Amino acid sequence: MSSAHKERIEQIKTEIHAVLGNNVSDVFLRRVDAIIEEGALGKLTAAKVCEKVQKTVSLFIDEEKAREISSRCATIVMRESVLGNK
Numbered sequence: 893m894s895s896a897h898k899e900r901i902e903q904i905k906t907e908i909h910a911v912l913g914n915n916v917s918d919v920f921l922r923r924v925d926a927i928i929e930e931g932a933l934g935k936l937t938a939a940k941v942c943e944k945v946q947k948t949v950s951l952f953i954d955e956e957k958a959r960e961i962s963s964r965c966a967t968i969v970m971r972e973s974v975l976g977n978k
Contacts, residue, residue, distance in 0.1 A: 905928045939973070
C-alpha cells in the first residue's frame with residue numbers, strides 16, 4: 893500500500909471526526925475508527941471506508957451528518973479513484 897493511500901485515509905479520518913465532533917460516545921467513535929483503520933491497513937478503499945462510516949452514522953446518529961461526511965469525503969475519494977490507488 894502506498895503512502896498516498898494512507899494520507900487519503902488520514903484526510904478522511906480528519907473530516908469524519910470534524911463532522912462528528914464531541915457529539916458521539918467514545919464507543920461509537922471507536923467503532924468508526926475501527927472502520928477507518930481497515931482502510932489504513934489496505935483492507936478497504938477510501939470509498940468503502942466512507943461508505944461504511946456514512947451508513948453507520950446514518951443508522952445510529954443522524955442522516956444529515958452522514959450526508960455531510962459523504963460530501964466532505966467526496967473529493968478525497970475521487971482523488972484516490974483518479975490516481976488508481978497509487
